[in-house]
Amino acid sequence: MNASILCDQSEEFVFGVVERFRQVEEQLENAIGGQIDAVLGVNGQPYLLRTAQGRLLESVAAERRASQLHSSIINALPAPVALLNAAGVIVAVNQAWTQRAAHSRLGPGCEVGRRYVEVCGLDLHATLSEVERAQLGINQVLIGKIDQYTQEYSCSSECGTEWFKLVVSPLQSGITEGAVVMHVDVTDQKTAELESRTHAAFPSYNSHPVLAFSKGGRLVYRNRAATHLLEEFGGEILPADLHASLAECLTSGCGKLLETKLGTRTLSWSFQPIPDEEIVHCAATDVTELLSLEAQLRQSQKMETVGQLAGGIAHNFNNLLTVVIAHASRLSAQSSAPEIVLNSAARITEVAKRAADLVRQLLAFGRRQVMELKSLDLKIVLESTATILRQVLNADIAVRVEWPPNLPCVRADHMMLEQVLLNLAVNARDAMPEGGELVIRADAVEVSTLEARQQQGGSAGEFVRLTVRDTGCGMTPDVLAKVFEPFFTTKDVDKGTGLGLATVYGIMQQHGGWIEVRSELGRGTTFQIYLHRAPAPPVLVAEAENPSSQPIAVVPADARILLVDDEPLLRGVVIQILEGAGYEVVAAGSGPEAIQCWLARGGDINLLLADMQMPGGMSGRVLAAELRRWKPELPVILTSGYTGEMVGCAASLGSKDAFLQKPYPMEKLLDMIRCAMQRVDGR
Amino acid sequence: MSPLILRLYIAGSSPNSVQALANLRGICRSLLREEPQIEIVDVLDAPQRALGDGVWISPTLIRIHPLPVRRIIGNLSDQQAMVDALNLSIRNNS
Numbered sequence: 001m002n003a004s005i006l007c008d009q010s011e012e013f014v015f016g017v018v019e020r021f022r023q024v025e026e027q028l029e030n031a032i033g034g035q036i037d038a039v040l041g042v043n044g045q046p047y048l049l050r051t052a053q054g055r056l057l058e059s060v061a062a063e064r065r066a067s068q069l070h071s072s073i074i075n076a077l078p079a080p081v082a083l084l085n086a087a088g089v090i091v092a093v094n095q096a097w098t099q100r101a102a103h104s105r106l107g108p109g110c111e112v113g114r115r116y117v118e119v120c121g122l123d124l125h126a127t128l129s130e131v132e133r134a135q136l137g138i139n140q141v142l143i144g145k146i147d148q149y150t151q152e153y154s155c156s157s158e159c160g161t162e163w164f165k166l167v168v169s170p171l172q173s174g175i176t177e178g179a180v181v182m183h184v185d186v187t188d189q190k191t192a193e194l195e196s197r198t199h200a201a202f203p204s205y206n207s208h209p210v211l212a213f214s215k216g217g218r219l220v221y222r223n224r225a226a227t228h229l230l231e232e233f234g235g236e237i238l239p240a241d242l243h244a245s246l247a248e249c250l251t252s253g254c255g256k257l258l259e260t261k262l263g264t265r266t267l268s269w270s271f272q273p274i275p276d277e278e279i280v281h282c283a284a285t286d287v288t289e290l291l292s293l294e295a296q297l298r299q300s301q302k303m304e305t306v307g308q309l310a311g312g313i314a315h316n317f318n319n320l321l322t323v324v325i326a327h328a329s330r331l332s333a334q335s336s337a338p339e340i341v342l343n344s345a346a347r348i349t350e351v352a353k354r355a356a357d358l359v360r361q362l363l364a365f366g367r368r369q370v371m372e373l374k375s376l377d378l379k380i381v382l383e384s385t386a387t388i389l390r391q392v393l394n395a396d397i398a399v400r401v402e403w404p405p406n407l408p409c410v411r412a413d414h415m416m417l418e419q420v421l422l423n424l425a426v427n428a429r430d431a432m433p434e435g436g437e438l439v440i441r442a443d444a445v446e447v448s449t450l451e452a453r454q455q456q457g458g459s460a461g462e463f464v465r466l467t468v469r470d471t472g473c474g475m476t477p478d479v480l481a482k483v484f485e486p487f488f489t490t491k492d493v494d495k496g497t498g499l500g501l502a503t504v505y506g507i508m509q510q511h512g513g514w515i516e517v518r519s520e521l522g523r524g525t526t527f528q529i530y531l532h533r534a535p536a537p538p539v540l541v542a543e544a545e546n547p548s549s550q551p552i553a554v555v556p557a558d559a560r561i562l563l564v565d566d567e568p569l570l571r572g573v574v575i576q577i578l579e580g581a582g583y584e585v586v587a588a589g590s591g592p593e594a595i596q597c598w599l600a601r602g603g604d605i606n607l608l609l610a611d612m613q614m615p616g617g618m619s620g621r622v623l624a625a626e627l628r629r630w631k632p633e634l635p636v637i638l639t640s641g642y643t644g645e646m647v648g649c650a651a652s653l654g655s656k657d658a659f660l661q662k663p664y665p666m667e668k669l670l671d672m673i674r675c676a677m678q679r680v681d682g683r
Numbered sequence: 684m685s686p687l688i689l690r691l692y693i694a695g696s697s698p699n700s701v702q703a704l705a706n707l708r709g710i711c712r713s714l715l716r717e718e719p720q721i722e723i724v725d726v727l728d729a730p731q732r733a734l735g736d737g738v739w740i741s742p743t744l745i746r747i748h749p750l751p752v753r754r755i756i757g758n759l760s761d762q763q764a765m766v767d768a769l770n771l772s773i774r775n776n777s
Contacts, residue, residue, distance in 0.1 A: 035757030038726060038741040039696035044734045046726045046741070048694060289773040 024217040025050055079185065083171070084116050085178045116181060127677070134166055141168045141179045152186065163190035209237075209284040215250055217243045218658055220279060236283070239269055246280050249273040266291055301537055314359045315613065318641025319567045321359070321663035324352045326573040329666040330580075356663050375534040376412045378442050378464060379403060385421045393425070396435025400570070403442040410464045411534035416507045423500040424468040424527050431472025431525060440465045447530070457514035462533050469526040483517060559600070559677060560584040564594040564610040564623060574609075577666050583673070591618025595626060603630050607676060612640040624657065635676035639664070687719035687771070688748040694741040695727045699758040703742035706759035714762070752762060
């Protein structure tokens with residue numbers, strides 16, 4: 001029958017058949033209760049019942065909707081997801097996977113049908129060992145051995161390092177139908193982790209102890225340095241009132257500084273509250289060195305002050321001593337005086353000289369000495385030093401001073417060299433509290449270029465070497481390394497200045513020489529100083545060192561001397577001495593007054609004897625320069641009780657000028673005047 | 684004791700067929716002492732098997748062994764009826 005064209009009759013027939021068909025279906029369903037789907041025709045063709053067909057269509061549509069929903073969800077995931085079958089072959093992937101694959105070496109669409117591990121190795125740039133681990137994990141999921149496998153891995157690209165977390169879950173738990181593989185990008189999380197680890201390293205590796213305490217005083221963090229400290233000393237490193245300090249910091253929100261003592265060391269604590277977290281950060285610094293430096297600074301400032309004070313006292317004191325010595329000299333000169341008077345005068349002179357020595361030492365301490373380099377016979381220095389040492393050192397220290405015959409002279413300052421030897425000897429004494437032997441030896445040496453290179457500050461050439469050796473306790477290498485550093489001392493604060501050896505070092509440098517030190521613990525210490533050789537001093541200079549010991553001779557002279565000094569007592573006695581020697585004296589108390597006297601006499605003055613430091617705004621030097629404008633050949637003798645004034649002004653003294661250090665013996669003054677006059681006359 | 688052998692005739696993924704299969708699995712898992720041997724036959728794929736077994740309606744469950752052969756038509760939602768009809772030996776604790 002042609003199905004496409006139906007006539008009215010056949011339409012009626014078809015309707016009847018369909019109606020019957022429907023009734024049969026209804027009877028069937030009624031008989032069995034709506035629980036059947038299909039019937040089989042006698043020809044063996046299955047017929048799906050109407051209701052089953054409808055429901056099947058519905059369920060297919062629902063399944064399709066669900067499938068679409070699921071794929072939407074899967075595609076919405078930013079992580080690449082792949083579905084593997086039981087053999088580990090990729091059967092489906094999401095959009096994120098496709099997009100990633102498109103930019104990989106695989107090319108788009110090539111991943112389905114390939115083994116996952118192959119793709120993973122190529123696409124994700126993972127290392128071989130990581131791929132092997134992943135394969136093992138996936139296999140375990142596929143055979144149902146584990147419920148989930150995760151693995152973190154990194155891969156590097158031109159954009160930097162990316163971190164992923166591989167998550168493998170079974171497709172259906174317990175049944176080996178396949179697995180879902182997901183690659184979650186954890187780069188941000190990993191970067192943050194690394195960053196936080198890097199930041200955590202700052203306090204962790206800080207060499208200062210860092211701790212954190214909770215509000216209740218519980219230790220919530222400590223770095224390595226703090227751990228070491230706590231292990232070594234326990235809780236005593238912490239401030240005693242820890243709890244109160246923590247509470248105070250958190251309440252006020254302000255930091256706090258505290259100090260703790262740990263044996264000989266001092267720790268400074270900085271407490272810093274973090275109110276939001278209710279903890280307090282505590283950082284400690286070992287301030288022992290700092291405090292010690294502060295103490296050293298105070299000590300050095302004290303010494304500087306004492307030095308200035310000494311200089312000031314020395315000036316006035318030397319003036320007074322000059323007066324005392326002058327009067328004693330006058331008494332001594334009275335040959336007719338009773339013996340008791342002469343004896344007393346001699347004693348006064350002796351004591352005044354000792355007082356002058358004391359002032360000199362005071363000035364040496366204040367480092368206000370003038371250096372005068374000249375050819376020096378070491379023997380004289382060694383003899384005088386040995387004499388002093390035998391007097392000042394304890395009897396249980398044997399002093400041996402040796403030098404060879406024909407010892408060359410050195411270029412040095414006598415006083416300074418004596419100071420060097422004394423400082424070294426004092427050091428040796430302190431190293432030998434139980435007694436021992438102190439040997440001072442001088443010898444002539446020749447230093448080769450090679451030897452000079454091995455010695456700090458050394459140079460090649462001919463030298464005189466002074467060796468100071470003790471049999472004392474010696475020094476450790478640590479102490480030895482710092483021995484010449486200013487303020488370095490192993491003695492108590494009040495006992496040593498830490499300047500003794502530093503001064504020696506400085507003096508040697510001033511002399512163009514150098515010093516070496518060797519020491520052995522328990523065996524002793526040896527200092528060796530190297531001084532430049534010098535030609536033997538002329539006999540004349542050697543004599544000048546020893547002032548004439550003749551009594552004051554009254555030498556008639558018609559010379560007129562202008563005496564300028566602000567100290568009336570000194571003026572008085574010097575006038576008497578000079579007049580006694582036959583000079584005419586014009587005295588003045590200041591520079592301006594001296595100029596008036598000069599003008600009043602019409603410049604008829606043969607010599608100017610002036611103190612360097614005077615009130616009235618005009619020093620002896622300025623006065624001399626003023627007077628020389630009228631009389632350039634005027635001989636000048638400048639005196640001072642304070643050698644500090646000579647520092648740096650030696651060059652400004654003319655060749656006609658002489659300098660006389662107060663206090664001076666009257667004989668020396670008269671000698672100097674005679675010399676100055678003769679020089680003018682002999683010109 | 685010889686094993687229980689069952690054969691379930693279904694019509695593809697039709698609703699009652701899917702239901703029957705799920706119900707049968709549920710009963711086997713929760714009620715039966717031992718796992719029966721089950722064969723699933725889709726009449727849409729193999730109508731001749733149905734003809735051979737004289738099965739005209741899907742879903743139909745046949746007890747092949749032990750004899751005699753018994754048949755149940757429908758989606759097997761009535762557990763008790765099934766147990767009675769097939770004379771199944773069930774667990775004591777259930």
